[in-house]
Amino acid sequence: MYNKIIFLITVLGIIMSIKSADSKFSYSSTKLDIISDAFGNNSFIPEKYGCKGENISIPLEWKGAQDGAKSFAILAEDPDVPHQIWVHWILFNIDKNIFKLKENFNIDDYKSKSPNIKEGSNSYKKSEYSGPCPPEGQTHKYVFRIYALDKFLDLNTGASKEELLKAMEGHILDTAELVGLYKK
Numbered sequence: 001m002y003n004k005i006i007f008l009i010t011v012l013g014i015i016m017s018i019k020s021a022d023s024k025f026s027y028s029s030t031k032l033d034i035i036s037d038a039f040g041n042n043s044f045i046p047e048k049y050g051c052k053g054e055n056i057s058i059p060l061e062w063k064g065a066q067d068g069a070k071s072f073a074i075l076a077e078d079p080d081v082p083h084q085i086w087v088h089w090i091l092f093n094i095d096k097n098i099f100k101l102k103e104n105f106n107i108d109d110y111k112s113k114s115p116n117i118k119e120g121s122n123s124y125k126k127s128e129y130s131g132p133c134p135p136e137g138q139t140h141k142y143v144f145r146i147y148a149l150d151k152f153l154d155l156n157t158g159a160s161k162e163e164l165l166k167a168m169e170g171h172i173l174d175t176a177e178l179v180g181l182y183k184k
Helices: 002-025 161-168
Strands: 033-035 060-063 071-078 086-095 139-149 172-183
Touching: 033 139, 033 172, 060 139, 071 161, 086 161
Parallel strands: none
Antiparallel strands: 033 060, 071 086, 071 139, 139 172
């Protein structure tokens, strides 16, 4: 009986240490949610938002940010490109009072309510949205991830994904993602 109790305590200790180690690296959302009127999570993105269509940004909306959030950042990527993750859009320093981006995003439309808002450099080396564009006949995933941050980031327009991730370290309060599929 004594050995069984020791065994159970040991197993519980291992499970608790694994859960606690995972929580250091996990940013899974408990409150924050991101959606689009254009498509549902894990469903197809309409053609007009991709390179075969109008190549305009999708409408995005989020809710459930923690009280301490000062700003938001958005990172849109294609993880299905071989040997790399292709960045389609970086947007950061979105003011805490903005919870929606309209279709066909234009940064100038947001400057009055979010004067610090900036776009980072995508994999095309442009500071703008670039829509889904997988090779002909292939279906790729596109992940639109939003981060709630406890500060504004000290980055310039054109910041890279690596610079964004480094600047956000230790300042992420919550994150959520929306996954879309696209085939041309």
